[in-house]
Amino acid sequence: MKAVHCVKYGSHKDLVVVDVERPGKPQTGQVKVDVKTTGIQFSDLVRIAGEYQDSTEPPFTVGGDAGGLIAEVGEGVEGFEVGDRVITPAGCVEEINISARAVTKLPAGTDLELAASFRNNYATGLWGLQYGRLQPGETLLVHGAAGGVGLAAVDLGKLFGATVIATASSDDKLEVVKTLGADHTINYTDGFRDAVKDLTGGRGADVIYDPVGGDVFDESMRCIAPFGRILIVGFTSGRAALAKTNHLLVKDAQVIGYTMGGLKKHNPEKDKANAQVLMNWLAHGRIAPHVSHRLPMEDIVDAYQLLVDRKVIGKVMVTN
């Protein structure tokens, strides 16, 4: 069977589709999953480059959450039957034996592809907006809104009852972000401060979701509302900005740094509760994750290239 492997540290262009032996019978506590579709993300590239904090040695399977069907149930496993629709962090493979504890059964009516696409981005968004205490009627400014984490924050921000202003680097992307729920969009290649001020009657944004950092953070500090909160989600710009404490003080503003790793480690109950809430919302159509591209496993290099070229809106999926 096929799998996508990183056989040596490098770039996505060094990835290979290998032919590996099908897994045998699942061991005690495991299930076998017949994988249909797998999500890939920007952070995979860091792992492929060997620059991840807890790097695994090549060869390893790349990719993240996958959606598939239970093909076989090992001994001692309860709650799963052959044919159940599930998601699990399998990576780009055709079949996998995996601990049943790492497998989540989907509620009836849940789209398999969307379920496999949304978990990390939406968990990051939900925890961020909870942490940032976003209130109904407040203004949420989302940077990098076409990216996976950004788009999830736009979707969740609307569900929280906020007015959502989305920024991105191209008009084409913003067009899509608008159809997905953003109230206002700003192309930030020419700056965004004045536009945000105009849209908020001079007040600024109450909560700012920032996966970009750098100059975008600096400009955000100039259009944050009194008592505002900036969520530090990442640094796709390549530069982590400096927060000037006097600016925070005069505005009664707050910057909040957080990682999903921190939540999983220090508050696993909250992480689990949030995951359940999100799955429930997905099943009931209250959130709408977006998949912009689907490519077969053979085109894995092209699939990552879409991420590198920032052409993806929401998520790119690798299908079997």
Next chain:
Amino acid sequence: MPDIGDPWSLLEIADLPSPVPGPGMVRVKIEATDLNFADILQCQGRYQVPLDPPFTPGMNTAGTIEAVGEGVDLAIGQRIVGPTVGVHGGYAEEALILTEQAQVLPDDIDTLTASAMHITYSTGWFGLHLRGNLQPGETVLVLAGAGGVGSAAIELAKVHGCWVVAAAGGPEKVAACKELGADGVIDYASEDLYERAMALSDKRGFDVIYDPVGGEYFDVARRLVAWAGRLLVIGFASDTIPSAPMNHALIKNYSLVGVHMGGYRQKDPTPFAQCFDELYELLRTKKIKPWIDGVVGFEDLPAAMTKLQNRGTKGRLMFDPRM
């Protein structure tokens, strides 16, 4: 102040007409003015909102209302504490108070104590509770614990059921922090703040850090925040305004929280009622005991300003024109 300069050299006693309260103001017969370090900055022309001399210093005062301006719904004879208006400051027999930003005192709260605690304890309340969301059982590190805002924060955190470590410079100040109830103390004049704080917290760091100092201590403080902790930016007594790299905040999962009570006065004054209700109740039940270093009259003001400048006070220095 006939001119800009050091108050201990320039302050002089003048005979002035009673100020007339404009709209939204009252004139009070002063009973207790809180002597503030910011008053010194004002005299030296270094305050953010400078005044042209001649002026009477004293940004906050308390007393009995003797005249009300237009649109003021208060009665003569009521006692009030709050910020003074412009050149009519609190180092006088009478001053103007802006009522919008003032607090009317309940009958059982004495004027001297209310004036002494007014800024420092409300700053502590806004920082720890409103902005810091402090929870019982959490750990708190207070920098400059022997200072006005620091000592109030120690008391308020202790009353809330927190475990409190206070840092201060020198054995006398550290002893004062202990007396205020700090569970652990650090003398950062002779001990390494980071090492001691980590040891005291079993390497966990602190859920909330209260920093009125800024400067180099801030850079140590941000390394001492526990997961999901809050570093409260209260002020910059060190005169150095620090910055924090955001990748550090992300990796360590902490919040940097600006605390500026004046911002609420202007933009959302709703929390003040709850703040002072709670503080006055803590005062009635003797759960907090604001420290008053001394009360001086007109003649002793220059000496008191020198003492304030040299940071030689323990608790608040107060002025009462009747002394």
